[in-house]
Amino acid sequence: MPTPPAPGAVRADLEQVFRSWYPQVVAVAARVLGRRDEAEDVAQEVFLAFGRSAVPVGAAAGWLSVAAAHTALNHIRAGRRRADREVAARGTDEMAADVADEVLALEDRRRVRAALARLPHRQAVALVLRHSGLSYAEVAAALDLSPGSVGTTVRRAESALREELNGHASSD
Numbered sequence: 384m385p386t387p388p389a390p391g392a393v394r395a396d397l398e399q400v401f402r403s404w405y406p407q408v409v410a411v412a413a414r415v416l417g418r419r420d421e422a423e424d425v426a427q428e429v430f431l432a433f434g435r436s437a438v439p440v441g442a443a444a445g446w447l448s449v450a451a452a453h454t455a456l457n458h459i460r461a462g463r464r465r466a467d468r469e470v471a472a473r474g475t476d477e478m479a480a481d482v483a484d485e486v487l488a489l490e491d492r493r494r495v496r497a498a499l500a501r502l503p504h505r506q507a508v509a510l511v512l513r514h515s516g517l518s519y520a521e522v523a524a525a526l527d528l529s530p531g532s533v534g535t536t537v538r539r540a541e542s543a544l545r546e547e548l549n550g551h552a553s554s555d
Contacts, residue, residue, distance in 0.1 A: 393435070394436075396440050397434045399440075400447075401430055405430070407451075407515075408425075408426045408430070408450075408451045409425075410422075410515055411448050411451040411452050411455070411511060411515045412425035412429075412451045412454065414455075414514060415452060415456055415459070415496070415511050416455050416458065417496060421455075422455070425454045425455050426451065429447055429450045429451050430447075432450060445521065445525035448512055448517060448521070449508060449512070449525045449526060452507070452511045452515075453504070455511075456499070456507055456511075459499070460500050494548060495544070498547035501547050503543070505536070506540035509526060509540055512525060
C-alpha cells in the first residue's frame with residue numbers, strides 16, 4: 384500500500400482523481416442530502432481526506448463513493464439539518480403552484496433523510512450507493528461485500544427504511 388503524503392503535502396494524483404470522480408462524489412452526497420450545495424461541501428471534505436490518504440488510485444472510485452455516503456450521513460446525524468435554511472431560502476415565493484404540496488414534499492424528504500440516518504450504517508450506505516447508480520459489483524467492491532450479497536443488503540435496507548418511515552409516521 385502506498386504511504387500517505389507527508390504532513391501538509393497532497394498526493395500527486397489528487398487533481399486527476401478529482402477531475403475524474405468529482406461528479407460521482409457530489410451525486411452520492413446529493414442523494415443523501417438532497418441539496419447540491421451541501422453535497423459540494425461534502426465532496427470537498429471527501430477529497431481533502433483522499434488527498435491526505437494512502438488509498439491506491441485504483442481503489443479511489445469505491446473509496447470516494449463510500450466516503451461521500453458516510454460523510455453525508457454524518458452531516459445528517461450531527462444535526463446539520465437544513466430546515467431553517469430551506470425555510471429562509473424558500474421565502475415567500477408567490478409563484479409556487481401549490482404551497483401545500485411543496486411543504487408536504489419538503490417534509491417527506493426530511494422524513495426519508497432522518498429515517499435513512501437511523502438505519503445501520505452499512506445498510507444506509509449500500510442503499511445510497513445503489514440508488515446513486517452504482518452497479519451491484521461497484522457497491523460490493525466499495526463496501527467489501529460479495530456481489531451476491533448486495534441485493535440482499537439493499538432489500539433489507541429498503542425494508543428497514545420502510546419500517547422506520549412507518550414507525551415514525553404512526554408516532555407523529
